[in-house]
Amino acid sequence: MKIDYLRVSVTDRCNLRCVYCHPLCGCDFIERKEVLRLEEIYRIVRLFVECGIRKVRLTGGEPLVRKNIVYLVKKLAGIEEIEELTLTTNGIFLESLAAELKNAGLQRVNISVDSAENQSYKEITGFDLLPRVTKGIYKALEVGLKPVKINSVIIKGINVSQILPLAQMSVYLPVVVRFIEYCPTSKYTKPASDYVPTSEVREIIESKFGPLSTMLTGANNGPALYFRIKNSAGTIGFISGRSSTFCRSCNRLRLTSDGKLMPCLYSAHTYDLKRLIRSRAGDHQMRDLLNSIISEKGSFTKLNSFKEEFSMCRVGG
């Protein structure tokens, strides 16, 4: 597998408090001085690109609360070898920033929306901001940050009732609605037993909309499998991180907001890149390490790795 995808969490701060990610209790923010500076992020990404990375996704926390995020996008877009520059956001600030981000060189966005109904959105995220997110979705489509992908994590007792309204969005909007299996991360978030397998989500969708199309094939699908509801403007995707294993096709590395490189989401093993660059490591030394991380990546799998707890907002999803 060619390792060519880097996800970068640019901040652990977020303007929402989603029950499954960043609940109101138990979340300590990292000290600001521990968060990677923009120049540090740029340097690490540039060096990774020299080692073969071609796709970069900015995430968080909420990347759009990071000061000068548009500047970072513009700097990264200037790295010629990057073929895909994308961002995952909750969409709260998207209406105001979408055009600037597009002009700076961002290619597309994933937007997290776990409910299509105001009250339940508020219960999940802590804030009554669904109408604002909806405006962000329309703006992203308008300025061409396409394809727009909607990410929905489905959890028992929280938003199973939203599966149909979310799937319905793919009928009338040219968006990709992706249902993601919940991954438990700490004692403060929902227990593992609350995850809803893809098979159940699919059954609910088909009970209302009829059989989904055969699987759509395309380049760069990553771990998601895509289908279409008959006569719809958009598509449906499933990401089954718990009920299936896609380690062998995993091409992603993750850089946390405090500068740790994670070769595998399920492994406790990280490399402290921030410590290295702050101790004035040269490009040559950095590249040697990044190359060895890339070649080691295949030895980590969900089955041989185990991490007790982690903070999704530091890691970025």
Ligand code: SAM
């Ligand atoms: N703030 C941005 C957002 O809301 O999209 C980016 C950060 S968020 C951590 C990135 C992605 O991780 C989102 O699509 C979110 O739904 C997903 N995510 C967060 N916690 C998760 C969990 N416990 N299990 C599965 N996906 C999760």
